[in-house]
Amino acid sequence: MRRPSLLAALACAAACAEPPSFTVRWRVGEPLADGATEPADAPPLAAPYDCARVGLFQVLVQTWTEDGAVLLDERPHRCFPASFEDPDGAVDGPNLPPGTYQVRLQGVRRDGFAYDPPETGRFAPGVTILDGVTIEDAQATIRLGDGDDPIVAAPAPCNDGIDNDGDGFVDGSDLACRVGAGTSEDDPTRILQVRLEPTFFGDNPNLTGAASCLALDVDRFEVRDDEGTLLGAPACADAAGGVAFVTWISARPPATVSVTAVAADGTPRTTAKTVPVVAEGLTVADVDFADTDFLEPVVAPFGFALRFEGGSSDCADPDPGLLTLAQVTIEVRGAHGEPLDPPVRLDDGTPLDPAAPLACPSAALVTEPLSWGGFLVEAKALSPEGEVCFATAAPEPAAPGTPIAFVVDLARVVPPPPSCRTCQEDDDCLPAHTCSADGLCEPAP
Ligand SMILES: [Ca+2]
Ligand SMILES: [Ca+2]
Numbered sequence: 001m002r003r004p005s006l007l008a009a010l011a012c013a014a015a016c017a018e019p020p021s022f023t024v025r026w027r028v029g030e031p032l033a034d035g036a037t038e039p040a041d042a043p044p045l046a047a048p049y050d051c052a053r054v055g056l057f058q059v060l061v062q063t064w065t066e067d068g069a070v071l072l073d074e075r076p077h078r079c080f081p082a083s084f085e086d087p088d089g090a091v092d093g094p095n096l097p098p099g100t101y102q103v104r105l106q107g108v109r110r111d112g113f114a115y116d117p118p119e120t121g122r123f124a125p126g127v128t129i130l131d132g133v134t135i136e137d138a139q140a141t142i143r144l145g146d147g148d149d150p151i152v153a154a155p156a157p158c159n160d161g162i163d164n165d166g167d168g169f170v171d172g173s174d175l176a177c178r179v180g181a182g183t184s185e186d187d188p189t190r191i192l193q194v195r196l197e198p199t200f201f202g203d204n205p206n207l208t209g210a211a212s213c214l215a216l217d218v219d220r221f222e223v224r225d226d227e228g229t230l231l232g233a234p235a236c237a238d239a240a241g242g243v244a245f246v247t248w249i250s251a252r253p254p255a256t257v258s259v260t261a262v263a264a265d266g267t268p269r270t271t272a273k274t275v276p277v278v279a280e281g282l283t284v285a286d287v288d289f290a291d292t293d294f295l296e297p298v299v300a301p302f303g304f305a306l307r308f309e310g311g312s313s314d315c316a317d318p319d320p321g322l323l324t325l326a327q328v329t330i331e332v333r334g335a336h337g338e339p340l341d342p343p344v345r346l347d348d349g350t351p352l353d354p355a356a357p358l359a360c361p362s363a364a365l366v367t368e369p370l371s372w373g374g375f376l377v378e379a380k381a382l383s384p385e386g387e388v389c390f391a392t393a394a395p396e397p398a399a400p401g402t403p404i405a406f407v408v409d410l411a412r413v414v415p416p417p418p419s420c421r422t423c424q425e426d427d428d429c430l431p432a433h434t435c436s437a438d439g440l441c442e443p444a445p
Contacts, residue, residue: 051079055160208241321422327357335374388422
């Protein structure tokens with residue numbers, strides 16, 4: 001007794017010359033729009049080029065059980081089979097026992113197995129599903145689509161294996177796919193560049209470079225587009241008071257970029273400065289961060305040590321002779337040399353008043369916390385008689401936050417006033433020194 005089975009029927013489909021249960025002809029539509037599951041309407045396929053131009057290599061005709069759970073038959077066809085040369089031509093499906101089936105048309109990309117993303121393998125995105133295909137007579141053939149041929153969606157241009165815009169770059173290699181919306185190789189892309197020239201406190205000449213970054217606790221400048229995407233973050237030490245460039249590739253030039261000074265831990269130190277972007281050229285961002293732009297007031301002491309000509313930092317014994325210094329006067333002025341009122345104080349409260357000399361310091365000096373950017377330091381060292389023996393040749397720039405290693409150099413006043421003379425004769429000097437006519441110990445010739 002013969003038990004008709006589905007598998008037997010399928011096995012017989014080729015060998016027994018039974019008629020196909022269905023024929024099908026497809027059309028090729030545009031890539032699926034975002035979120036769409038069905039391709040838009042499309043014209044009939046007329047030539048192999050209609051497939052080649054969109055990167056469709058094959059169409060798999062699959063017959064599934066009605067519930068779509070079991071694949072019963074799969075037939076690969078070229079996307080434009082020879083039978084399609086006849087405008088009414090179609091391809092044959094299997095011979096099926098009477099029943100209801102699901103037929104799927106799955107496009108295969110031209111460059112098949114390299115397809116990305118991997119979860120869809122070599123297949124073009126989207127599958128055309130024909131539900132409820134009912135075969136009533138195993139000896140009859142029906143044409144699927146009922147005069148309206150199903151449509152297979154083309155792969156997306158960034159996933160079709162084709163150099164759509166002819167620029168030599170295919171899919172993921174094409175900048176437009178990488179940095180654009182990812183939907184077209186034609187998206188305009190351009191290289192954008194911002195020339196960043198950040199300054200602090202009204203372009204304060206004493207607040208440039210690494211020392212200013214340290215003083216202000218700024219690690220870098222973050223440059224972001226108007227959607228907040230980070231475009232670049234030049235180091236403060238390189239950019240402050242100088243120039244840094246931020247370059248990126250974009251399919252859509254932002255209207256503006258923002259520049260924010262940021263601490264090492266990523267905390268913004270300042271408000272963001274917004275700069276309009278020049279879409280077809282160089283955007284120059286010469287932003288200045290004033291003290292009012294800082295989110296937290298910039299308050300920090302600075303420390304410094306005195307160093308005397310000849311290299312000694314010992315105030316009591318500054319040279320190779322008998323000179324002893326008794327006092328120093330120190331004045332801290334504003335960045336442009338203006339006197340400050342009230343005067344800056346040391347951290348112990350001592351005012352740095354040039355009219356009120358301090359005892360000769362034996363260690364580095366540290367100021368009170370200061371809330372603004374740049375200062376100049378002038379110092380003089382006095383003999384016990386009150387004459388100036390050493391003085392700063394030019395004011396020394398300083399900024400809050402400067403480490404203690406900051407040194408104020410004092411040059412000897414020449415010729416020395418009488419009480420600043422350091423020797424009468426050679427024996428007053430350290431060995432290998434002689435006493436000069438000015439009364440200064442000098443290295444022996
Ligand atoms: Ca291309
Ligand atoms: Ca492409």
